[in-house]
Amino acid sequence: MDYLQIASQYKEPSIKGRYIHLDTILPILERLRLHIEITYIEKSVQGRNIHQVQIGMGKIKILMWSQMHVNESTTTKGLFDFFNFLSSDSDLAKQIKDKYTLLFIPMLNPDGAFLYTRENATAIDLNRDALDRTQPETQLLYTVYNEFKPDYCYNLHDQRTIFGTTDFDLPATISFLSPAYNVAREYNEIRLKAIYVINRMNAVLQNYIPNQIGRFDDSYNINCSGDYFTSQNTPTILIEAGHFKNDYERDRVRNYIFIALLCSLDAACENVIVDKELTNYLNISQNNKCFYDFIFKNVKIIENNEEKIINFAAQYDEELYEGHIRFVAKIVKINDLNNFKGHVEYDCENGLYFSNGLHFPNIGDHANFTINNLIEINNGLIII
Ligand SMILES: [Zn+2]
Numbered sequence: 001m002d003y004l005q006i007a008s009q010y011k012e013p014s015i016k017g018r019y020i021h022l023d024t025i026l027p028i029l030e031r032l033r034l035h036i037e038i039t040y041i042e043k044s045v046q047g048r049n050i051h052q053v054q055i056g057m058g059k060i061k062i063l064m065w066s067q068m069h070v071n072e073s074t075t076t077k078g079l080f081d082f083f084n085f086l087s088s089d090s091d092l093a094k095q096i097k098d099k100y101t102l103l104f105i106p107m108l109n110p111d112g113a114f115l116y117t118r119e120n121a122t123a124i125d126l127n128r129d130a131l132d133r134t135q136p137e138t139q140l141l142y143t144v145y146n147e148f149k150p151d152y153c154y155n156l157h158d159q160r161t162i163f164g165t166t167d168f169d170l171p172a173t174i175s176f177l178s179p180a181y182n183v184a185r186e187y188n189e190i191r192l193k194a195i196y197v198i199n200r201m202n203a204v205l206q207n208y209i210p211n212q213i214g215r216f217d218d219s220y221n222i223n224c225s226g227d228y229f230t231s232q233n234t235p236t237i238l239i240e241a242g243h244f245k246n247d248y249e250r251d252r253v254r255n256y257i258f259i260a261l262l263c264s265l266d267a268a269c270e271n272v273i274v275d276k277e278l279t280n281y282l283n284i285s286q287n288n289k290c291f292y293d294f295i296f297k298n299v300k301i302i303e304n305n306e307e308k309i310i311n312f313a314a315q316y317d318e319e320l321y322e323g324h325i326r327f328v329a330k331i332v333k334i335n336d337l338n339n340f341k342g343h344v345e346y347d348c349e350n351g352l353y354f355s356n357g358l359h360f361p362n363i364g365d366h367a368n369f370t371i372n373n374l375i376e377i378n379n380g381l382i383i384i
Pocket of ligand 1: 069072127157158
């Protein structure tokens with residue numbers, strides 16, 4: 001089956017880029033309401049509606065939520081593509097709706113979505129609020145969980161561009177985790193059920209993004225929702241959308257989220273891997289913090305009248321600016337970059353650095369400079 005073709009076919013055209021908030025999704029929800037059951041179930045701290053989408057009448061119940069961290073919008077785009085697919089009359093969509101009851105909360109944190117922050121309006125990280133449940137958004141998630149009693153949970157996030165796959169030096173475009181249920185990080189039947197689903201997703205995705213799939217660290221924190229739900233005996237799958245070369249808007253990566261969701265529910269993918277579930281899971285490359293957006297190599301600087309050759313790295317800050325996300329490249333590390341790669345790398349061939357009257361960079365500076373007064377780098381990129 002050509003999953004990528006299906007992802008393209010059902011891509012929701014009215015939602016793209018990184019700044020996805022309630023006003024972006026409301027018109028689509030209105031349109032989808034003709035085909036699927038959509039309710040708003042609770043209000044956020046600032047009184048915005050949190051929506052719930054229910055599809056299917058099957059026995060197996062799955063609860064999925066996205067934008068708990070709201071600058072992490074790729075999985076919301078993937079969900080809306082998936083809603084288009086599920087509301088179509090394709091045979092596969094019908095099979096899935098017969099087998100599963102799917103409950104989605106496609107934007108758990110609508111206040112933060114406007115502000116483009118990780119946290120909610122009271123500056124609380126909702127993924128560290130599982131046990132205390134101090135916030136209405138977290139309380140809502142747990143009320144839905146308790147009433148719906150899902151057989152599985154999918155906890156949908158984005159990860160930063162710093163993550164790559166160990167041994168491959170490639171970006172971790174999609175990463176998975178079956179969260180731990182105890183400090184010892186033991187594997188039990190509940191985790192193995194999540195692992196089985198992850199292995200199915202991984203087996204298919206490797207065809208599209210070989211060696212760009214990562215496995216997240218399973219350090220235990222009961223205040224993280226995935227760890228909490230696993231400890232409550234619900235297999236939970238953490239999915240992180242990551243970087244694909246040049247896809248900072250993540251409109252390509254959303255396809256892989258769609259594929260992960262679809263193949264996890266497609267009966268045709270069952271038993272792709274029949275044994276050695278844990279071994280196969282542990283064979284997924286570990287997520288590794290090994291990337292910067294830019295690395296500049298062999299740069300001559302003059303500091304305290306001394307000439308030196310250095311390497312330095314720059315990373316994009318994401319800033320909300322006039323209704324869209326602006327990527328601003330800033331210098332974040334000087335030297336000690338042996339174990340790092342840049343999504344973009346430049347060999348400056350011992351050319352002399354110059355910026356703002358100085359021949360050396362400082363941490364926090366914008367990546368705007370010249371080399372030998374000849375090559376101009378603006379916002380991390382060479383201007384030709
Ligand atoms: Zn997150």
